[in-house]
Amino acid sequence: MAEPRTYWIETLGCPKNQVDSDKLVGTMHADGLTEADSAEAADLVVINTCAFVEEARAESVNTILDLAAAKAPEAELVVTGCLAEREGEAVAAAMPEVDVVAGFGVPVTLGRRPESPEPPSFDLLNLPRPKSERPWAYVKIAEGCDRACGFCAIPSFRGPQRSRSQQQILDEVEQLDAREIVLVAQDLASYGRDQGQGSKSLVPLVQAVADRVEWVRLLYLYPSELNDTLIDAIGATGVPYFDLSLQHVSPPLMRRMRRWGDGDRFLERITAIRSRFPEAAFRSNFIVGYPGETEEDHDQLLAFVEQAQLDWCGFFSYSREDGTHAAQLDGEVDSGLVRDRLGELSERQDEITARKRDEMVGRRVKVLVDEVGVARSPREAPEIDGIINVPEHVPVGAFTEVTITASLGPDLEATP
Numbered sequence: 001m002a003e004p005r006t007y008w009i010e011t012l013g014c015p016k017n018q019v020d021s022d023k024l025v026g027t028m029h030a031d032g033l034t035e036a037d038s039a040e041a042a043d044l045v046v047i048n049t050c051a052f053v054e055e056a057r058a059e060s061v062n063t064i065l066d067l068a069a070a071k072a073p074e075a076e077l078v079v080t081g082c083l084a085e086r087e088g089e090a091v092a093a094a095m096p097e098v099d100v101v102a103g104f105g106v107p108v109t110l111g112r113r114p115e116s117p118e119p120p121s122f123d124l125l126n127l128p129r130p131k132s133e134r135p136w137a138y139v140k141i142a143e144g145c146d147r148a149c150g151f152c153a154i155p156s157f158r159g160p161q162r163s164r165s166q167q168q169i170l171d172e173v174e175q176l177d178a179r180e181i182v183l184v185a186q187d188l189a190s191y192g193r194d195q196g197q198g199s200k201s202l203v204p205l206v207q208a209v210a211d212r213v214e215w216v217r218l219l220y221l222y223p224s225e226l227n228d229t230l231i232d233a234i235g236a237t238g239v240p241y242f243d244l245s246l247q248h249v250s251p252p253l254m255r256r257m258r259r260w261g262d263g264d265r266f267l268e269r270i271t272a273i274r275s276r277f278p279e280a281a282f283r284s285n286f287i288v289g290y291p292g293e294t295e296e297d298h299d300q301l302l303a304f305v306e307q308a309q310l311d312w313c314g315f316f317s318y319s320r321e322d323g324t325h326a327a328q329l330d331g332e333v334d335s336g337l338v339r340d341r342l343g344e345l346s347e348r349q350d351e352i353t354a355r356k357r358d359e360m361v362g363r364r365v366k367v368l369v370d371e372v373g374v375a376r377s378p379r380e381a382p383e384i385d386g387i388i389n390v391p392e393h394v395p396v397g398a399f400t401e402v403t404i405t406a407s408l409g410p411d412l413e414a415t416p
Helices: 015-030 054-070 082-094 154-158 166-176 199-210 228-236 251-256 263-276 295-308 335-358
Strands: 006-011 044-049 076-081 100-102 136-140 180-184 215-218 241-247 281-288 312-317 364-371 374-376 399-408 411-415
Touching: 006 015, 015 044, 015 076, 015 136, 015 180, 044 054, 044 082, 054 076, 054 082, 076 082, 082 100, 082 154, 136 166, 166 199, 180 199, 199 215, 199 228, 215 241, 228 241, 228 263, 241 263, 263 295, 281 295, 281 335, 295 335, 312 335, 335 399
Parallel strands: 006 044, 044 076, 076 100, 136 180, 180 215, 241 281, 281 312
Antiparallel strands: 364 374, 364 399, 399 411
16 A cells, blocks of 8 residues: 655744644645655645745745755645735746645645636635644634735735634634634634624634633734723633734824824723733734834834833834835835834833843743743743743643743743
8 A cells, every 4th residue: 555645834924824734734634645754755845825025925935945945856846825825826937846836725735726717625714623732722713804004915815804603713622622722813803893793703702712721812903993892801811911903103104004093092002901900911013114104203103112011012124015005105214214213112122021021030820831841821922922931840731830930031930
């Protein structure tokens, strides 16, 4: 009997891409494939790409070239994900080493290209996936986005929002058998709106997931949707972690971004959350160098960072994306100035994060052990925030109480 075909999958980009890869793994297992030990040893090499900004596209292209050179000569190379959907024809034309370019919903084992007239044979969103190999798992509750943010091209290749049913999501949660579930989507707080329900759907979903697992975490909340009911639902899960998609704080720049809110509104909301949940942790991301960003806009963002005292923050230089509103705007910011502003913001936030981590020393907290010697509390989201180092004898997958003994920049040391 012939040996089963083997696969290797390389995932780039955000947690939502990781969920897509998990779905593809489930499909390949159903097709009789088994996981290889490395890309070099696989019969089928799949690259799930990211194409959100230019830097991500460059990483995707470099990864394709690297794995094309590393794979066995007879192995098949498949490119899927956002780059395949957004620029599939260009990838196929420019990279003869790629055997298949497969857009969303195209089985990577069938060898169909995006231009095939046949409809996709399955929907990635609701495919089954393997049991989580880690104590936590991402669960995508919707695909696509209906917003028209000036800088973002996601709706052009991910499409409009499509929310899953609550039962589909809960079935996946139970099948994953994880101790923490991290809910993700392009626009998480608008879950159910395409079904005529809006935020009325997200709160019952959070509560239902919380009935099934110990920890529930929400990533990427649009601030205008963060009402009191949703805040209370998040706090009630025992993981008062608020990942707010703010992007900037200057009112004129927010209007140019086609975004809701400003620094004063954001601070008011953050203060209200802290008054209800003093242990709340906050994360956000900001774009630096958006067309028309002035020194005054930058100073407002610096002041906000100091006032808000967020636990975690990411700062990213603006990337011009074809087809977006921002691509038509004047007021390009000099790249050297953008680097200076990024450095100034990052330095200030690093000081805030370090100070907040120092304040944790001596405290007793509940942690989930992700892997040998590595744990997290409700204050740390997996893969993006700091970690808590614990003794190696603490069992993986266990919840345990620890005392924080030291801080090491974003990371902490602890003992049971």
